[in-house]
Amino acid sequence: MIQLQQLTVTYPGATQPALLPTSLIFQSGELVGLLGASGAGKSTLLRAINMLIRPTAGQLVVNDQTIKSARSLQQHRRNSAMIFQQHQLLLQQSALQNVLLGRLGYYRSLRSLFPMSKEDKEFALYCLERVGLLDKALERAGRLSGGQQQRVGIARALAQRPKVILADEPVASLDPLASQQMLALLRKLCKEDGITAIVSLHQVVLAKQFAERIVALSAGEVVFDGPLNELDEARLSNIYPQN
Ligand SMILES: Nc1ncnc2c1ncn2[C@@H]1O[C@H](COP(=O)(O)OP(=O)(O)O)[C@@H](O)[C@H]1O
Numbered sequence: 001m002i003q004l005q006q007l008t009v010t011y012p013g014a015t016q017p018a019l020l021p022t023s024l025i026f027q028s029g030e031l032v033g034l035l036g037a038s039g040a041g042k043s044t045l046l047r048a049i050n051m052l053i054r055p056t057a058g059q060l061v062v063n064d065q066t067i068k069s070a071r072s073l074q075q076h077r078r079n080s081a082m083i084f085q086q087h088q089l090l091l092q093q094s095a096l097q098n099v100l101l102g103r104l105g106y107y108r109s110l111r112s113l114f115p116m117s118k119e120d121k122e123f124a125l126y127c128l129e130r131v132g133l134l135d136k137a138l139e140r141a142g143r144l145s146g147g148q149q150q151r152v153g154i155a156r157a158l159a160q161r162p163k164v165i166l167a168d169e170p171v172a173s174l175d176p177l178a179s180q181q182m183l184a185l186l187r188k189l190c191k192e193d194g195i196t197a198i199v200s201l202h203q204v205v206l207a208k209q210f211a212e213r214i215v216a217l218s219a220g221e222v223v224f225d226g227p228l229n230e231l232d233e234a235r236l237s238n239i240y241p242q243n
């Protein structure tokens with residue numbers, strides 16, 4: 001369980017917080033769609049949950065432990081995998097090498113300079129198999145299609161054996177069909193492994209296919225939090241006022 005307690009983010013030099021004091025609870029295994037117009041604070045929220053951005057105020061509590069010490073932070077980071085829009089793969093490296101990067105959090109920095117163990121390689125191959133890319137393991141990532149690269153991104157996240165996946169507009173650069181396929185795959189894998197997923201999506205229709213719960217932000221504030229079926233037109237116009 002992840003608890004945000006009055007978590008607030010104000011960027012240096014900014015006059016307004018990008019994330020107003022926000023309290024949310026995410027239960028294990030929940031599939032959450034994060035909605036909001038551009039600039040609403042979706043990326044800020046996801047990064048604050050992973051502590052890539054240190055909150056200005058408030059705290060993050062994971063399984064009753066406040067994430068404060070370096071040790072709790074390292075453990076939390078290891079348990080939470082990120083997937084980005086620009087998949088952030090090393091394009092010159094093979095798909096397998098990219099997936100192995102997901103194991104890095106398990107090593108001390110010096111150890112990470114040396115070849116990974118056989119177990120790690122086998123596990124990385126298994127993760128590629130789960131996203132349907134075992135036959136592309138040795139292909140350079142740069143030679144894969146956008147959809148395949150995003151699936152490598154999923155495999156890399158899985159290789160981390162995460163409890164939580166935080167995905168920031170993971171399908172923004174994919175066409176509608178590839179987007180649907182990627183989200184269906186992510187949904188299936190998260191369900192199978194009991195992974196909590198918080199996924200920001202730029203399209204309501206995609207969120208409706210993926211998520212069980214929707215959290216919507218507007219100007220740094222949660223304006224909707226509830227089950228998918230409560231997201232009606234009136235509430236949508238609250239989230240996207242210009243529509
Ligand atoms: N690194 C940053 N420094 C200063 N302001 C930022 C930074 N990143 C985002 N912002 C501001 O914070 C607000 C929320 O941005 P963001 O979280 O990226 O929204 P979204 O992901 O929903 O588009 C915006 O007003 C944006 O301009």
Ligand SMILES: [Mg+2]
Nearest residue numbers: 042043044168
């Ligand atoms: Mg964003």
